[in-house]
Amino acid sequence: MTSIRKVAVESGLPAKTIRYYEDIGLVRPARSANGYRVFSPADVQKLSFLARARSLGFSIEDCRALLALYEDRSRASADVKRVAEHHLARIARKIAALQSMQATLTVLVERCHGDDRPDCPILDDLARHTSSGAA
Amino acid sequence: MTSIRKVAVESGLPAKTIRYYEDIGLVRPARSANGYRVFSPADVQKLSFLARARSLGFSIEDCRALLALYEDRSRASADVKRVAEHHLARIARKIAALQSMQATLTVLVERCHGDDRPDCPILDDLARHTSSGAA
């Protein structure tokens, strides 16, 4: 259970991504005589941790910080919480931005008859939102 | 009203971005004798169109398509609508993914006492979501 392919299956990360994570210093698997990577159970655990953190949208740098906290038995949970709260704030901002786009676009799409005629409220909106042609 | 700096103010796009848009063929401003870009009112209109489309989250390639439709007086509004609907679908998927992360993280953050003690439900979650340690 130590070759990269097996660890990929185990952790849910593509082998390519695992190599990338080693490149950027998130994991340091050992090497066997032939140069192949050898992953310890702790390495696999780290990679699964990373997969989960990434799936929750944490950036690689957040993951690096979370991993350090994870491995620091004397961490303060406040430090972890702070990282998560910042991330939650980012998520909330992204959702708000997307919902704003969604609202605007939904209205425009509803108004567009969508047939073979050229007049189109969507293009009208895009063209109208010009400082010069504001009215 | 034709220098890049003025067009930047007018369109709301950074000068750097306008040069980039020329690079990738979205606009083709004329050049004056000294090599400076000279923007026609139509160029400015195009750039404003792009700024608006980008602000609604359309990709550059979508923008390219929308701009082509905008300039095609014999377009079918159905073609525009299709692009917008695909984009709306992408937005909806992104929102759903973010909301899922938000829900999970909110629960974890609420559970984390966030003090100087090391035990932390957030790290527990990240570490627990391992195929091996599935509980």
Next chain:
DNA sequence: CTTGACCTTCCATTAACTGGAAGGTTTATA
């Protein structure tokens, strides 16, 4: 004639991978 505000091009960097080339190793099979 020089300072400052413009403008130009070109190169590097960002985030987080992903694809593919070129080549070494190991295992299975004919």
Next chain:
DNA sequence: TATAAACCTTCCAGTTAATGGAAGGTCAAG
């Protein structure tokens, strides 16, 4: 034994949509 399949390795390039900065040309004012 030969060789092919199925692994593994490193390294380079590309993706999105810009952004930062260096090096240098131009132009109006004082």
